Amino acid sequence: MTVTTSAPHPTVSTTADTERAVQLLDRSRALVRPALTEAVGRLHPWVAEMAAYSFGWCEAGGAPTAAAAGGKGLRQALAVLGAEAAGAPARAGVSAAVAVELVHTFSLLHDDIMDGDATRRGRPTVWKAYGTGPAVLAGDALFALAVETLASAPGSHVPAAVRHLATALNDLVSGQADDLLFESRPWTGPEAVGPDEYRAMAEHKTGALLGCAAALGAVLAGAPATTVTALDRAGRHLGLAFQVIDDLLGIWGDPAVTGKPVHADLRRRKKTFPVLAALDCPAAVRPLTRLLEGTEDLDDATARRAAALIEEAGGRSAALAEAHRHIAHVHACLDGLPSGPHALPTALRAADDLRALLAFLVRREM
């Protein structure tokens, strides 16, 4: 997908930004991995195997993976940079980084059960590989381990950090609940899902944990509320942008890149942002709802017709504009971080690092 932007900040990264972002991700993984491995090693051996499988460290059964199958480690990098943005050394963000990686993996494990998703990153999901009950248990274990890790961090800001994490989880649950409830809501009429409700759902489901990742290291480091809020809001807008981009890929993404069938979200009649935006166009309402109403998966031809209708009605361009708006907000939030001659050099560099990382991610996603 090619993206042009009129946002005040560059959202397309340069080669130097890319190198810097890759280095930042590598550095955080190297910094956090020993503590993450040690934490997972304290779990019951069978539960630890399921955790290692979900991190991409091993195959089902425990054999080490030939190639790295895990995620980019975005959340741990945000936590480390968040601590640095508060003027603390990178290592002050490690407990927060471990906690957010554990919580992120817990949420993937349980979401895959709720959504009935059978594969993730090209491998069977944990519930497919080990069974639903064990996957519920492994998720619970990761959650408890995250709380234990954070509560064992040094310093006097632990209660605030635990509260921040718990609040993000409460938001996450709300977002997931709304997403599940959206399925049975009508496409039109007073009970229809509006774009603002969608935004609240996406902020909770995807944004809250990214906001927490960006802010938690700073909370642990005792940063002032303005810094914590700026980081949290930057992460939330990033999550909103990611969710809309994910929605775009769920309709127009290349199956070779997304790993999902073409029009995957349309086939499943998901209430994604491009569809809801298209339904704002009066001329599209009747033909589009005629295609989307029902419960069976859409066939190829119907999904193709629906995708064309959504694009004609402006749903695709509205979603792109929405993503850009949130990316601009991310940069505005980062501009709210301490700056100028009195800011610590660590904090200034971290804010620049965050900009480089986010520009790289946006380019990668879009």
Added chain:
Amino acid sequence: MTVTTSAPHPTVSTTADTERAVQLLDRSRALVRPALTEAVGRLHPWVAEMAAYSFGWCEAGGAPTAAAAGGKGLRQALAVLGAEAAGAPARAGVSAAVAVELVHTFSLLHDDIMDGDATRRGRPTVWKAYGTGPAVLAGDALFALAVETLASAPGSHVPAAVRHLATALNDLVSGQADDLLFESRPWTGPEAVGPDEYRAMAEHKTGALLGCAAALGAVLAGAPATTVTALDRAGRHLGLAFQVIDDLLGIWGDPAVTGKPVHADLRRRKKTFPVLAALDCPAAVRPLTRLLEGTEDLDDATARRAAALIEEAGGRSAALAEAHRHIAHVHACLDGLPSGPHALPTALRAADDLRALLAFLVRREM
């Protein structure tokens, strides 16, 4: 079931003890309920309904229940008495009480999914009433709310309290994992489950959270380590006793009282304490394993024959002795609480209250 005991402490309560215990449970519920209701009210409305259903406050759909359908509230009473045993006022234990009730309910919700149990306290389990995905989500929400509640408690002992809760949850996960894995272990040979492995499983699965309930209020109140350890160990032994009693009821319990079919655990070939103890008797090994090997549920006649064999081989009396041993340990732990002329009157009364409550519970269960 009639129980005789040679334990040094009375385990059969008097009428005065019963009245005192009922008053203690009532007092704790009255003290804790407003904070618990307020916490649940902060959840997403749909998730709050599932939580209220699992507490027995409403029917599926949200209508208030005609009669109280919830549990006794043992854990909240332990948390409040634990705070008092540390010399703090009862209200100092309220955050701990809310947290342990939330975590207990979370664990029931997820365990019912893992164990495939369709009813609890005479009503459909949450996953049966609302679906597996929503029940996973509701459990996660209760867990997050417990952590948030504890992290928001006043005072400087919050990190220690959160760590205590997280450690108990880690134990709970280990116990549940072992219990699930026991199912596929053989009845005999080097891979068979021994009584000590059973004890470790039961201490983790049932004891850890009762230990946490008894200790958490004291941790929040800043009690010395000896008090916290005495309370935690008392709760763990209580859990071990409960688990063995539950095993006895799962074979010889009256279906009218237990709400389960006669020989329920035997039919499902569960590796419970009486069976494992019977397999310690060489003469019983061959006839008993012949009945228990296989995967289909046992029929009436086979379950009856197995129950008789287990009793002949001493499994029933060994389990009763085991339960009594743990109850004696509970009392020994309570004797380790501060006492004598220098202890605070609140603490002395709380230790007596705990003895009365536990004697009542044991009498009720056995």
